[in-house]
Amino acid sequence: MAPVKTTNFDLYDIIVxxxxxxxxxxxxxxxxxxxxxxxxxxxxxxxxxxxxxxxKNVQLVYLKECKDHDLLASLRTGAAIKITxxxxxxPENKQPFEVEVISCELEGDVADDYxxxxxxxxxxxxxxxxxxxxxxxxxxxxxxxxxxxxxxxxEFFQERGFLYIHTPLITTNDGEGAGNVFDVxxxxxxxxxxxxxxxxxxxxxxxxxxxxxxxxFRDVYTFGPTFxxxxxxxxxxxxxxxxxxxxxxxxxxxDNMQVIExxxxxxxxxxxxxxxxxxxxxxxxxxxxxxxxxxxxANSEFKRMTYTEGVELLQKAVKDGFNxxxxxxxxxxxxxxxxxxxxxxxxxxxxxxxxxxxKDIKAFYMRQNDxxxxxxxxDLLVPAVGELVGGSQREERYDLLKAKxxxxxxxxxxxxxLDTRKYGGCKHSGFGIGFDRLLMYVTGMQNIRDVQPFPxxxxxxxx
Amino acid sequence: MAPVKTTNFDLYDIIVxxxxxxxxxxxxxxxxxxxxxxxxxxxxxxxxxxxxxxxKNVQLVYLKECKDHDLLASLRTGAAIKITxxxxxxPENKQPFEVEVISCELEGDVADDYxxxxxxxxxxxxxxxxxxxxxxxxxxxxxxxxxxxxxxxxEFFQERGFLYIHTPLITTNDGEGAGNVFDVxxxxxxxxxxxxxxxxxxxxxxxxxxxxxxxxFRDVYTFGPTFxxxxxxxxxxxxxxxxxxxxxxxxxxxDNMQVIExxxxxxxxxxxxxxxxxxxxxxxxxxxxxxxxxxxxANSEFKRMTYTEGVELLQKAVKDGFNxxxxxxxxxxxxxxxxxxxxxxxxxxxxxxxxxxxKDIKAFYMRQNDxxxxxxxxDLLVPAVGELVGGSQREERYDLLKAKxxxxxxxxxxxxxLDTRKYGGCKHSGFGIGFDRLLMYVTGMQNIRDVQPFPxxxxxxxx
Numbered sequence: 001m002a003p004v005k006t007t008n009f010d011l012y013d014i015i016v017x018x019x020x021x022x023x024x025x026x027x028x029x030x031x032x033x034x035x036x037x038x039x040x041x042x043x044x045x046x047x048x049x050x051x052x053x054x055x056k057n058v059q060l061v062y063l064k065e066c067k068d069h070d071l072l073a074s075l076r077t078g079a080a081i082k083i084t085x086x087x088x089x090x091p092e093n094k095q096p097f098e099v100e101v102i103s104c105e106l107e108g109d110v111a112d113d114y115x116x117x118x119x120x121x122x123x124x125x126x127x128x129x130x131x132x133x134x135x136x137x138x139x140x141x142x143x144x145x146x147x148x149x150x151x152x153x154x155e156f157f158q159e160r161g162f163l164y165i166h167t168p169l170i171t172t173n174d175g176e177g178a179g180n181v182f183d184v185x186x187x188x189x190x191x192x193x194x195x196x197x198x199x200x201x202x203x204x205x206x207x208x209x210x211x212x213x214x215x216x217f218r219d220v221y222t223f224g225p226t227f228x229x230x231x232x233x234x235x236x237x238x239x240x241x242x243x244x245x246x247x248x249x250x251x252x253x254x255d256n257m258q259v260i261e262x263x264x265x266x267x268x269x270x271x272x273x274x275x276x277x278x279x280x281x282x283x284x285x286x287x288x289x290x291x292x293x294x295x296x297x298a299n300s301e302f303k304r305m306t307y308t309e310g311v312e313l314l315q316k317a318v319k320d321g322f323n324x325x326x327x328x329x330x331x332x333x334x335x336x337x338x339x340x341x342x343x344x345x346x347x348x349x350x351x352x353x354x355x356x357x358x359k360d361i362k363a364f365y366m367r368q369n370d371x372x373x374x375x376x377x378x379d380l381l382v383p384a385v386g387e388l389v390g391g392s393q394r395e396e397r398y399d400l401l402k403a404k405x406x407x408x409x410x411x412x413x414x415x416x417x418l419d420t421r422k423y424g425g426c427k428h429s430g431f432g433i434g435f436d437r438l439l440m441y442v443t444g445m446q447n448i449r450d451v452q453p454f455p456x457x458x459x460x461x462x463x
Numbered sequence: 464m465a466p467v468k469t470t471n472f473d474l475y476d477i478i479v480x481x482x483x484x485x486x487x488x489x490x491x492x493x494x495x496x497x498x499x500x501x502x503x504x505x506x507x508x509x510x511x512x513x514x515x516x517x518x519k520n521v522q523l524v525y526l527k528e529c530k531d532h533d534l535l536a537s538l539r540t541g542a543a544i545k546i547t548x549x550x551x552x553x554p555e556n557k558q559p560f561e562v563e564v565i566s567c568e569l570e571g572d573v574a575d576d577y578x579x580x581x582x583x584x585x586x587x588x589x590x591x592x593x594x595x596x597x598x599x600x601x602x603x604x605x606x607x608x609x610x611x612x613x614x615x616x617x618e619f620f621q622e623r624g625f626l627y628i629h630t631p632l633i634t635t636n637d638g639e640g641a642g643n644v645f646d647v648x649x650x651x652x653x654x655x656x657x658x659x660x661x662x663x664x665x666x667x668x669x670x671x672x673x674x675x676x677x678x679x680f681r682d683v684y685t686f687g688p689t690f691x692x693x694x695x696x697x698x699x700x701x702x703x704x705x706x707x708x709x710x711x712x713x714x715x716x717x718d719n720m721q722v723i724e725x726x727x728x729x730x731x732x733x734x735x736x737x738x739x740x741x742x743x744x745x746x747x748x749x750x751x752x753x754x755x756x757x758x759x760x761a762n763s764e765f766k767r768m769t770y771t772e773g774v775e776l777l778q779k780a781v782k783d784g785f786n787x788x789x790x791x792x793x794x795x796x797x798x799x800x801x802x803x804x805x806x807x808x809x810x811x812x813x814x815x816x817x818x819x820x821x822k823d824i825k826a827f828y829m830r831q832n833d834x835x836x837x838x839x840x841x842d843l844l845v846p847a848v849g850e851l852v853g854g855s856q857r858e859e860r861y862d863l864l865k866a867k868x869x870x871x872x873x874x875x876x877x878x879x880x881l882d883t884r885k886y887g888g889c890k891h892s893g894f895g896i897g898f899d900r901l902l903m904y905v906t907g908m909q910n911i912r913d914v915q916p917f918p919x920x921x922x923x924x925x926x
Contacts, residue, residue, distance in 0.1 A: 007681070009624060032713040033681070034887050052680035052712070053624055080889035108859065108888040131879040132886065134679035143680070147626040154617055161472060161516055163610040168917045169632065169688050170703050172924055182647045186692040187664065195692055195702070196924040201650065209917055209926065213606070216597035217515035218470070218496070224688065225632050229649040229658055239658070240633050249515070250495040396571065416594040416926060423595065424497050425571040426543035454631045454672055461635055461659040463672065463879060
């Protein structure tokens with residue numbers, strides 16, 4: 001009987017979770033993948049083998065008698081091989097099985113200067129070989145969780161009847177009017193209006209484009225790349241990053257916060273269930289508080305507090321001697337990360353929605369509250385990180401929105417956006433999740449450069 | 464008892480598919496949505512109401528006695544309303560139920576100049592109001608299918624253990640070396656190298672960036688926007704469009720074709736099942752052959768034929784008097800759409816993989832066959848459209864690939880790509896699906912401008 005073609009994932013799946021018949025049927029197998037490590041003590045050799053389908057390696061064992069012994073003994077870290085072998089259950093060992101090699105072919109050898117050797121490398125070093133680091137343990141875990149988390153987002157919204165809208169990346173507007181966009185110009189053209197007959201730039205948010213779809217389909221979301229030409233050289237800023245931006249008609253700020261809470265809990269539970277090996281790895285190697293933190297958030301009731309209450313609590317904390325770096329707390333200020341973290345970590349000891357911010361520090365499209373001073377915004381703050389999600393109810397009143405946009409001088413080119421308030425507009429709300437930051441949160445990874453496949457930050461672009 | 468908040472979708476779901484108890488429990492409901500049409504004959508009025516959650520309208524009925532009769536009678540097409548009403552089952556009518564209005568609130572009125580009136584509008588006209596056309600029937604159907612099809616893609620690959628990789632949009636390379644890229648420059652900067660220390664452009668393909676991930680995770684895919692600064696003013700070209708690009712290690716051209724076939728069939732069956740109302744609408748309003756065509760492809764065995772055989776058949780067809788516009792058929796030419804359609808429509812009468820193209824008309828990364836003249840490429844041709852998917856086995860042999868890249872002068876900046884052939888490289892393959900074109904195929908829509916939320920084509924960008 002010919003050996004059965006299989007993978008790391010399928011082997012573990014059958015041997016750990018299969019029934020006795022399934023296990024008994026696993027006999028001779030064919031595997032293709034890469035050598036992680038190889039040690040040969042003369043009479044017996046061991047290869048840690050991985051084909052990328054599962055976090056755990058398969059242990060290959062080769063004996064002196066094997067017809068391809070010399071090839072096997074010569075294999076170097078990183079080599080691509082095809083083997084056939086016999087599966088041996090080893091319930092008494094750490095690994096539940098091993099594969100005794102019958103034959104081996106070298107599919108692709110490794111040059112001597114292979115930079116990804118067995119020893120532990122720094123994340124800084126691995127960033128320099130972004131095309132090879134996915135083979136390292138940490139990045140096997142990071143990019144598998146990235147994929148699972150992205151799918152969790154889609155599943156959450158699709159299950160609830162939200163439509164996925166591909167909002168455009170090239171646009172004429174700069175979203176929140178914050179500047180710092182990238183211009184887009186046909187290659188080597190001198191005239192920036194050349195291609196479209198208009199200056200264009202990369203989008204900073206899909207929200208303005210997705211709102212008209214909420215006003216047609218009720219519940220919609222975008223999930224795509226956004227861009228900021230900011231020279232912020234921090235561990236949390238990238239110039240290209242993925243955003244999730246849901247938008248819901250007939251939805252007020254309270255409904256909005258409920259969806260945010262449900263979404264974050266869904267994503268955390270989804271990853272905990274789908275990636276236990278990866279999350280255990282992060283918990284032991286990256287952040288020992290990770291699993292506790294994720295469970296805590298998944299099981300917490302998210303608290304709600306107004307910005308005004310928050311400022312009062314922070315002022316009291318200063319009076320009581322709490323040692324903020326910035327102690328000058330006043331109503332109207334943009335809270336810093338240390339202030340947000342105080343509220344979520346020290347005051348409510350869990351996830352916290354801070355709501356109703358001063359209108360002057362928030363975006364033009366947020367709905368003005370009756371006090372005339374604040375807007376119906378909400379930021380979700382979580383322990384250890386601070387802000388994770390930002391949302392708001394949108395200003396649906398044409399006159400108020402137009403006055404604000406005129407005042408800011410951004411009406412021209414956004415007439416279509418105002419139209420949505422003129423033609424059957426209604427109460428609606430939405431939020432934005434920085435996907436890369438959410439991934440940092442669920443993995444414990446500390447630098448956005450280490451959760452993006454090919455990170456884009458200022459002054460470096462090798463790929 | 465307070466009325467139950469519900470939606471078009473949930474009402475139809477319960478009344479058409481629910482059991483007797485569920486139906487009996489539907490009594491007083493609250494709905495929020497938009498007026499499609501309103502006619503009042505004095506004693507009784509009818510509103511076609513839709514909240515965007517489902518393709519079919521709910522019929523609202525209002526009587527003279529209703530306390531909000533005057534408001535109801537005055538409602539115009541497009542108005543946003545909230546109503547409470549009593550559900551009446553009408554199994555004898557075309558609609559299985561109607562809602563008799565008890566109360567109505569106007570949430571958002573419509574200005575007199577609302578461009579989306581009851582009458583039928585041309586697609587050209589509707590393109591000019593891309594922010595409002597999602598409310599029109601055709602676009603309700605298009606964008607729902609777009610969302611469902613996108614999710615089908617994700618589900619197909621996730622179920623099979625593929626990892627979703629977010630390849631970067633800003634890059635230093637132009638993919639296939641075809642030129643026609645968009646440059647990306649920090650806003651108003653005079654120096655194109657300003658931000659990244661290097662000239663950068665928008666990606667034309669995620670393939671080069673996703674290959675290193677296939678060589679780490681075996682099966683991966685990208686699904687994101689790509690860009691071409693081409694002034695091709697056709698119904699099938701846009702400057703911004705979404706591509707699906709799977710890449711598989713230890714996979715040859717034959718395996719690759721099997722995945723393409725499975726994927727296309729999965730997507731078609733998924734949409735047929737999830738969107739029957741929309742597909743019926745397209746079949747009656749857009750393309751009367753649509754459903755037959757989709758069923759035919761879903762149930763066909765995809766045929767395979769080499770480019771060389773294809774050229775011979777085309778030459779024979781010319782000899783036999785078939786009236787191609789371009790009758791000059793020779794080995795080495797790039798086949799035109801009429802030639803591709805002849806092979807798929809007239810010869811095999813179904814989906815056809817054309818394989819092993821002349822190397823000079825295909826991309827540099829495709830694997831050279833032993834004949835030295837052709838490469839291991841495959842294009843999937845389907846009736847009524849022509850090319851739907853393009854794929855290939857990749858050149859994994861370092862020396863051959865390097866020689867080709869040197870010859871084309873594209874090695875500089877792509878050393879990292881060559882690295883993947885130096886360090887444990889292996890047989891691998893992948894393909895690309897133009898997502899917008901696939902959507903045109905499954906809906907019968909004839910213009911790419913009518914399947915993108917805000918289409919991006921040369922010389923027009925209003926949003």
